[in-house]
Amino acid sequence: MTKHAEPLTLMLYNTMTKQKEVFSPIDPDNVRMYVCGPTVYDTAHIGNARPVVVFDMLFRLLNHVYGKSHVTYVRNITDVDDKINARAAERGISIRELTDETTAVYHADMDALGALRPTIEPRATEHIDDMLAMIGTLVEKGNAYAAEGHVLFAVDSMDDYGKLSGRSIDDMIAGARVEVAPYKRNPMDFVLWKPSKEGEPSWPSPWGEGRPGWHIECSAMSEKHLGETFDIHGGGIDLAFPHHENEIAQSRCAHGNKTMANIWMHNGFVQVEGEKMSKSLGNFTTVHDLIDQWPGEAIRLALLATHYTKPFNWTADGVREAKKMLDQWYALTADIDASEPDAAVVAALADDLNTPKAFAELHSLRTRAQAGDKKAAASLKASLQQLMGVLAQDPVEWANWRAANAGTVDYAAIQVLIDERLDARNNKDFAKSDELRDQLVALGVVLMDSKDKKTGLFTTEWNMGK
């Protein structure tokens, strides 16, 4: 048991009740969170990365408060979808090849942003039986009906359908682009199961060969891995309606209970010139391209600079600013051992993940560290690790990256490497000092070493060798 000593009140904004609430887990020994994962047909854009980074921060905070072994984070992979079928056909590869390749790139990209892998990452196609069982229960209970090879959820069978988005069924019909189909009893009824077209993946079912609808995936997989009622359900705000509304309808009706998840959390959009970044609009920047140009942690910081519920515009200036901040923080903490995250930083995060406030606290720690306060520097480093993850523990790697990518000579970055090497030499860690020397030489740095006669310590002068 590595639980946090002092109790920390965690406040989270709940889309369901439209207010901030005290987070009180059903079982503090197993805090359970489900976040809707990617549909794996194409590389993730920076908008898709926002929920990953935001809920990673929450995952880290929950780990900090309840202990690592007491938090279960499930994020699914949607590997059955029309867009997947179309893309695989277009590229002339199998669906499994496409989904495996996309998942591997997704993992690498999200790792580069410092996001921890979820505890469990279920694939939809590996849970077809669970979905069929749930659909069967819904049909039995009168919440779903079969029609022309489809199984549909009957929204009229549920008293409070629409509670999450706060809309009545009539409002929804008026506002939504619903697929009108002759076999639907109510235009808002949605698909749980449907026939597959020629060449598409299909599975046998009591209602004919076919495949599941999107919403039933998350209901089945969350039940399987987290139980009928769990603590937190998250995703982008575009998922609140209809996806999450429909997840709630399916799960609650199948389980005959009042609550699927206690807290529903949604991140705002990453936008480009006021519009949602999306694959269909073509206004996107992929994480894969960005990590060629910027260190992952600068991208992560740029994403976290705005409170997660707010929309924000993605700009190169934002990442540039983030990188500058990290430069300063890393330079100050390079030689310092991390202590405990600063209480004010943790308190800001515990207040509905108030990252702008947390960053303001980091700035004030920086000011104190610059004035020579070693305790502030140690706490700054630990706070950065809490926010940024493992990447932030490696200023050498950071300095290397900066030096290699600066285009012009980045003297501050080289100085960090020089200082690391001197430390290594003076501590007789010659393997490390030789490695750093090789890196510096590769960057075109000329080193002139000498020994201070008084102190017996190595010193170095250097230039770019012209």
Ligand SMILES: Nc1ncnc2c1ncn2[C@@H]1O[C@H](COP(=O)(O)OP(=O)(O)OP(=O)(O)O)[C@@H](O)[C@H]1O
């Ligand atoms: N512009 C955006 N800003 C923030 N979150 C987003 C944005 N676009 C998608 N998301 C979120 O990304 C996650 C992964 O979704 P998914 O892989 O299904 O992408 P998508 O919705 O198909 O993307 P797109 O809208 O570009 O097609 C979801 O939680 C979704 O809400």
Ligand SMILES: [Zn+2]
């Ligand atoms: Zn989902």
